[in-house]
Amino acid sequence: MPDILSLIKRYDKLKQRRTQWEPFFRDVRDYIRPRKGKVDSSTFQYGQPFTNKRFDSTATEANRLLALSMQNSLCPSSVIWYKLKIPEAHPMASLNEDPQVVAWFNAVVEKMFFTMHQSNFYSVIGEAFLDYTSFGTICIMIDEDDMTTPNFNGVIYKSMPIGEFVFAEDRRGIPDTLFCEYKLSARQAAQEFGKKNLPEVVRDAATEKPDEEYEFLRAVLPAEEYYSKKRRGKEIKAWTAIDIFLPGKEKVAESGYNEFPYAIGRFAKESGELWGRSPADVAMADIKVLNKIRELELRALNKAVDPPLIAPHQGIVGAFKLIPGAINYSREPERIKFLPFEGRFDLTNLKGDELKRGIRSMFMADQLVMPEKPNMTAQEVIELRDQFQRMLGPTVSRFESEVLMPLVLRTFGIGYRTGLFPPPPEILYGLTEIDVEFVGSLAKAQKLQDVTAITQWFGMLGQAAQFSPDIIDLVNFEESLRILGDRLGVPGESLRSEEEIMYMRNIKAQQAQEQKQTNDLMLAAEGIGKAGPGLKALQEANGANEEVEAAPAG
Numbered sequence: 378m379p380d381i382l383s384l385i386k387r388y389d390k391l392k393q394r395r396t397q398w399e400p401f402f403r404d405v406r407d408y409i410r411p412r413k414g415k416v417d418s419s420t421f422q423y424g425q426p427f428t429n430k431r432f433d434s435t436a437t438e439a440n441r442l443l444a445l446s447m448q449n450s451l452c453p454s455s456v457i458w459y460k461l462k463i464p465e466a467h468p469m470a471s472l473n474e475d476p477q478v479v480a481w482f483n484a485v486v487e488k489m490f491f492t493m494h495q496s497n498f499y500s501v502i503g504e505a506f507l508d509y510t511s512f513g514t515i516c517i518m519i520d521e522d523d524m525t526t527p528n529f530n531g532v533i534y535k536s537m538p539i540g541e542f543v544f545a546e547d548r549r550g551i552p553d554t555l556f557c558e559y560k561l562s563a564r565q566a567a568q569e570f571g572k573k574n575l576p577e578v579v580r581d582a583a584t585e586k587p588d589e590e591y592e593f594l595r596a597v598l599p600a601e602e603y604y605s606k607k608r609r610g611k612e613i614k615a616w617t618a619i620d621i622f623l624p625g626k627e628k629v630a631e632s633g634y635n636e637f638p639y640a641i642g643r644f645a646k647e648s649g650e651l652w653g654r655s656p657a658d659v660a661m662a663d664i665k666v667l668n669k670i671r672e673l674e675l676r677a678l679n680k681a682v683d684p685p686l687i688a689p690h691q692g693i694v695g696a697f698k699l700i701p702g703a704i705n706y707s708r709e710p711e712r713i714k715f716l717p718f719e720g721r722f723d724l725t726n727l728k729g730d731e732l733k734r735g736i737r738s739m740f741m742a743d744q745l746v747m748p749e750k751p752n753m754t755a756q757e758v759i760e761l762r763d764q765f766q767r768m769l770g771p772t773v774s775r776f777e778s779e780v781l782m783p784l785v786l787r788t789f790g791i792g793y794r795t796g797l798f799p800p801p802p803e804i805l806y807g808l809t810e811i812d813v814e815f816v817g818s819l820a821k822a823q824k825l826q827d828v829t830a831i832t833q834w835f836g837m838l839g840q841a842a843q844f845s846p847d848i849i850d851l852v853n854f855e856e857s858l859r860i861l862g863d864r865l866g867v868p869g870e871s872l873r874s875e876e877e878i879m880y881m882r883n884i885k886a887q888q889a890q891e892q893k894q895t896n897d898l899m900l901a902a903e904g905i906g907k908a909g910p911g912l913k914a915l916q917e918a919n920g921a922n923e924e925v926e927a928a929p930a931g
């Protein structure tokens with residue numbers, strides 16, 4: 378079991394690794410996100426402006442467009458953007474087609490969707506996307522709300538500033554350890570941890586100086602690294618959280634989590650690096666040059682609008698006044714003139730426009746906004762969207778796996794343990810893991826390639842069937858329609874299960890057999906009715922013959 382000093386030393390080492398990235402974080406704050414909070418190890422005062430270096434808003438607007446587009450494509454607030462299912466490689470994966478299982482997963486997703494709406498999720502995820510596309514690394518905390526009832530109390534989300542946390546990865550490159558430094562007033566610390574668990578200096582301050590702030594450190598790491606062996610009589614959760622009073626290096630609280638309570642995502646990551654890179658990393662040189670050009674333009678504009686004067690030495694009586702309506706006295710007024718301005722705004726505008734286009738291209742802003750081109754065909758629109766999807770596809774996959782997947786699973790775990798969901802079907806007992814499938818607009822768009830291929834194939838088959846009708850037998854229409862429904866995001870309730878289809882077909886076959894038997898009986902009866910007169914005549918003829926034979930001779 379590592380002691381408190383070992384945890385603090387590990388935090389300091391991880392913090393040292395972050396300092397290598399802090400110059401970039403400060404550049405992002407200064408040129409793109411000037412109102413962002415703590416971005417480095419320095420002391421930060423909320424409300425402190427950082428706008429003295431920014432003279433152009435192109436990068437800020439391009440970053441906003443990219444963040445809003447990703448949010449609307451991946452997790453829109455108006456529709457359900459994910460589904461739950463059993464992992465495909467799981468032995469119980471065949472139950473994904475079971476109506477009871479489908480209905481339960483749908484009910485769970487609906488509960489989770491409304492829970493997220495009732496929480497602060499969508500406001501937090503919007504801020505997280507802005508950080509994701511600018512700083513390149515984000516961290517979202519997912520935790521249960523304050524325990525006011527023994528059951529479900531809601532879920533809270535928090536986007537942590539880039540300068541407040543450090544983290545470490547496991548051997549697979551997945552973040553599983555986090556340290557975050559935070560401040561609490563003495564009163565808040567007493568409410569959070571209980572006055573008896575606080576050091577004496579904080580206990581006294583809670584009474585005498587309740588608003589005095591103190592620094593704390595939270596360490597969240599796998600429980601197997603904190604406990605060398607299971608403690609007798611106590612259940613150990615998968616992750617352990619230790620809260621430390623930094624000035625005194627004392628532990629004030631210890632808790633645990635069933636899932637890692639933080640979703641840490643990187644926009645892009647180079648091999649061997651821990652922190653992520655964003656489009657701002659590529660565009661930063663152009664951003665700085667553009668802002669410098671705009672700064673020089675403003676200085677030149679000031680000279681052009683209010684140019685300096687040339688006046689003879691000792692040619693002015695008294696101080697020269699430049700305010701409107703002022704009267705100046707001069708011995709040689711003809712020698713007083715404005716200094717000619719030789720600035721070239723055309724060159725700065727030309728270079729500035731070039732830099733703007735480059736910055737917007739690096740943030741993919743031009744692909745996100747449809748060009749104002751008249752009479753665009755549907756094919757041109759589709760091609761533009763396909764280009765955007767291809768460019769953003771790898772980033773979307775990383776965001777889904779690093780951020781949205783653990784966030785959804787953590788939310789599910791909290792809801793499941795606190796009784797938010799209806800009881801699962803008995804056939805799911807023993808299931809220990811679930812999978813998340815994302816069905817947002819971008820995920821649907823990426824699947825539309827199959828829809829396009831199948832529909833084009835159907836069109837070709839229709840033309841070929843005019844010459845060879847038997848070629849239609851090649852198509853499995855039922856499976857093709859199921860694939861189309863899945864790719865288009867058709868709700869599972871709209872499709873019948875294999876058992877329902879088999880039952881309906883058996884009923885139809887039985888009805889068809891009964892109808893055939895009825896038709897056969899009707900045909901037989903009709904035949905008998907038509908043959909009735911002939912049979913009667915035959916019977917009469919036979920009767921007459923019998924009478925003749927029976928009559929006496931002579």
